[in-house]
Amino acid sequence: MTVVDPEPMSQLELHDDRLFAGDPAQRGVARELYDHVRDLPLICPHGHVDPALLAENRPFANPAELLVIPDHYIIRMLYSHGVGLEDLGVPSRDGVRVEADPRRVWRRLAQHWPAFRGTPTRLWLEHVLRQTFGVRVPLAPHTADDVYDQVADCLAREEFRPRALFERFNVEALATTEPALDPLAHHRAIASSEWGGRVVTTFRPDDVVDIARPGWADAVARLGEVTGTETHTYPGYLQALAERRAFFQRHGATATDHGHPTARTVDLDVADAARLYQRALSGETDAADAECFRGHMLTEFARMSCEDGLVLQLHPGSWRDHNERVHAGFGPDMGADIPAPTDYVHGLRPLLNRFGNDPRLTFVVFTLDESTYSRELAPLAGHYPAMLLGPAWWFHDSPEGLRRFRELTTETAGFYNTVGFNDDTRSFPQIPARHDVARRVDCAFLARLVVEHRLPLHEAAETAVDLAYRIPKRVYRL
Amino acid sequence: MTVVDPEPMSQLELHDDRLFAGDPAQRGVARELYDHVRDLPLICPHGHVDPALLAENRPFANPAELLVIPDHYIIRMLYSHGVGLEDLGVPSRDGVRVEADPRRVWRRLAQHWPAFRGTPTRLWLEHVLRQTFGVRVPLAPHTADDVYDQVADCLAREEFRPRALFERFNVEALATTEPALDPLAHHRAIASSEWGGRVVTTFRPDDVVDIARPGWADAVARLGEVTGTETHTYPGYLQALAERRAFFQRHGATATDHGHPTARTVDLDVADAARLYQRALSGETDAADAECFRGHMLTEFARMSCEDGLVLQLHPGSWRDHNERVHAGFGPDMGADIPAPTDYVHGLRPLLNRFGNDPRLTFVVFTLDESTYSRELAPLAGHYPAMLLGPAWWFHDSPEGLRRFRELTTETAGFYNTVGFNDDTRSFPQIPARHDVARRVDCAFLARLVVEHRLPLHEAAETAVDLAYRIPKRVYRL
């Protein structure tokens, strides 16, 4: 069926010049810039790695559980090509029989590997296979078993346990993300172990803030219990949140994170907020109330950040669980979250007017709506002292997406109103690949500025190092 | 008045490397990829060529009627520069005297030819003139008559009749688009002729679905007559549509097409739909009802597609006939249709929740709002099994537009959730030019991936062939 006769590619290669422009002058400068950053330690100020991995340091189970099943980029793409989530070993909620053989899951990935041409998943996974596991053949149906075996063999060895990889990856600091009620036992275990890796938590209070979530009132009651505070009043609720933030800080947290459907913020006066809170506890609120309360609490969290110094991160604009059937069958985070247009200029104004000029606040804003980069986000970050731009996120954490981020924000916000790279990943083994892609894309962008005589080489080199290392370390206090 | 002394360009040339990047490495790869696709047959699964051309196979009348008057890209640009539509020979509705001499129409195009610098019309028309008609001088006021004469001479010859050109163009399959009530006489004539060209119809039921159109009730009554079905009830109406689809399928249709103002879909229950239908028949509906009914019928058509296998195509987001005066004077399709922001994430949800997971459905979605490529469309197509992305459409069927489509959708949706190229043209002679531009732009994009070491050459070559030929053939079952 193929009209092209493919030359056999005998080797899986990670070319030294990957992601650099073809033009020799630009490529030469990109190489030179990249030499300054390729070996810098990784600062990972925002991500979703499970801290149990590093607390327990057990071997990873098998290639499919490590690299396929928990990766929503991979399972959504395979699902879009007709592969059932149950056939990928994704645990089902509704009793559907799920593939139990990880090797068969892996073969399904190999079979649909062409679907990933041109995607960042292709780059990330090849980086992991080649660099971490030493795989030398391209993934394909006829190589699937060999690749599986090679990765599986590695996983059985001591030097592929999580802590060994953490060190080999040269991670200087890794932030995980936990909900407000998490006891942080894994972080305590890591801290009290003899191991020296720096793993900190991040305070993510969505479950105790979003009054529209089922179980919110129970979560708030538990919040009262764990903090020993009366959360049946609004002041008590605020007090409990402040105490919980302090608890997270004692476990290393330097930031909070907030995943909201929109970028709306609200600045209610205390009496109105208290009344809304009471109505929420009584279950008398609707969707508009929930949006209002979430927006108000962002402003409250900005106030708390001014006091305790935690960086405030806002990740808005995803319609979660767009596909009802998938959500019913398999739950959240199955690759069915779809971005929606996001309004920052009106949405952020209440918060920014209250705290945007406060030198104590660091407010990092992300987006899934690239049309806002040049229209709203760069102008806001290029004016308000408190506001910085998070890097290209999620669907846009990719070569083209990272490039667009720089092209669309730099001229208005500069480089120094951005916070460097966040890998934001659940996939521990992909961390080096993601940082490498971001470093290469930033070097390629800077190389263009150099070649077009918009920035001298030595300033570009300093900027590359700032973006890769110094800025995230400073902004996130890591 | 010109300060630049133009070198006389003695030759109209179509350079072999056109649309490939200047960088020699990238250009070399692009050439190599393009060698794999340049001579592949053309699959034209969506377009607006008049089937009478191929049924009757008469000579084309003259260069202006062939290349200028029916081309809304050309007449709108000339109109924007102050040329009256009547002076372009466009038939008027209001009795304005219309230019009757096609040569004078042609001269007006030549006189304003610089207005088309940098536009796809320039590329397409030069391709037609040089490649199809052998013209060797650039179009300009002083060459207008010579070019006219050369094209006119060709048109008088047997080998420039529609069927001969169809074969010379190497068209393997051509889909036209007809309204639901069309008797498809031309398609029958083609099928029963000795000629072997494959020309199929596409079912476009907007006129019997949009209850806001004047004459809708009459159209529905006619629908009842031609199908022998009672269309004064909603079930009868659905039955009539299903029969009409079957009729279209018997004339080769493999797809339906729907041109809606928005991407809104609705999934009414049967009783509500029936009530709305009855109110529409009684003329008691308003604009919101019409939007609701159109949206509901999209979901119904998805259901029918699951049953009969027709590909469902949605072309939303154009404000038709923005210019009242032009519409009053000359009717629709005069280049005054202006795109508007389009919401897919909320709009498509009812349809996708009902049928987006159904393996029987192929749902191809287009857009005129490029801000939705990376934000909404690629994430949706990269998740839902039923949904695929139509190529860059209309204003965006152009070198920069096609490039942006790949840059903005590939990283999330991959290449294989897109459907290859549609020329979507009313202009029969432009078909090869449009496919050639699309093939070149895809090869140029793939060449960049190769040069940046994001994809090996042999995979890029296979992808180029897939996009140019195999994917549209498979997706549209042609």
Added chain:
Amino acid sequence: MTVVDPEPMSQLELHDDRLFAGDPAQRGVARELYDHVRDLPLICPHGHVDPALLAENRPFANPAELLVIPDHYIIRMLYSHGVGLEDLGVPSRDGVRVEADPRRVWRRLAQHWPAFRGTPTRLWLEHVLRQTFGVRVPLAPHTADDVYDQVADCLAREEFRPRALFERFNVEALATTEPALDPLAHHRAIASSEWGGRVVTTFRPDDVVDIARPGWADAVARLGEVTGTETHTYPGYLQALAERRAFFQRHGATATDHGHPTARTVDLDVADAARLYQRALSGETDAADAECFRGHMLTEFARMSCEDGLVLQLHPGSWRDHNERVHAGFGPDMGADIPAPTDYVHGLRPLLNRFGNDPRLTFVVFTLDESTYSRELAPLAGHYPAMLLGPAWWFHDSPEGLRRFRELTTETAGFYNTVGFNDDTRSFPQIPARHDVARRVDCAFLARLVVEHRLPLHEAAETAVDLAYRIPKRVYRL
């Protein structure tokens, strides 16, 4: 703290090839095109230079007052990095003590100079320092005083007075912008002087049109006084505006300018407009009325433009004074204006339906919302005879922004539905730098078309000259 050892850059250089692509073929063509335009006189049809400069021709005070304090691009960026506006010498409203030493202001800029890497401000200011003031060292904390001294020395010399610079800059015509009630004394002074420079005004009536502005009724009363017209009736108000336009035309105006929050236009009938006007005079109107009246007056101004021939310019889409604290402390134009999504397709329809087909109207539309370039603005300008596209504006008047403008508008609107470049600057000394950036970016874009065989070289050269000189001169009748 720096891990990169910066090579000392001994020279501040403006490279001859700046802003041209690295690819040698493309760069070679860009150079050749740029040779045709580099020395063309500057046509400045839209800007905000203070005409008093040229009327009085006094020496500029000092480097900070010339280059830092009035530049909202610079002060907003420094403010975003925590520098107080008072520390930049920006006059405060609220009695805060303001830095009085211009040298200290200059040092603060030098200290934060890396914040401007990759921004157009960097390009513009280096152009000014090198080209106009002969500075040969890069700006940095340790060179700040030397650079300051060199600029200050220049400013004391005769050949650095405004009129001398005007001539040295090769400005052929400069339009300033004045509110409707301005007596235009400076323009009269220039006209009656022996100096031959062409400085014209532009009619900007926002203050007498926006009924929501505090003091509107007083402004309208003054409008009546200065024109000797009864402005307490709507017909009198229109008459007064027409007379005021004629007054501006007698002082050289060839255009009007309108800065509106949105692109909404309205076409009220006379009686409704008159009633709304009366209610506005009585102070009985709300925000929706104000939006309606502004929109209606745009249509009225289009009508007047048909009569008196003034070019109508619309600059919509900026949320002014987003930061309340900065506005309270320092007033407007402090870099806190943030763009918002702008709807042209619905917004402009009333005006375009009334006058968009009128050959007497020239309607130039700008945007801060780049998502509208390809979706709405290019299709509108590529159809309506009256409508043209203003160049990339404000945040987008930058290398990447100007490039995107061409990439996103040319294929639909062509080059000849755009109006060439507007520097739109308040900064007199930056005028040459801004035109130079625009000319270089246009040449780079055209060079890509040439190298990709989309346009022959001699046509590209003619287009470059048209964009740089002939089009703005013709469109703005300068």
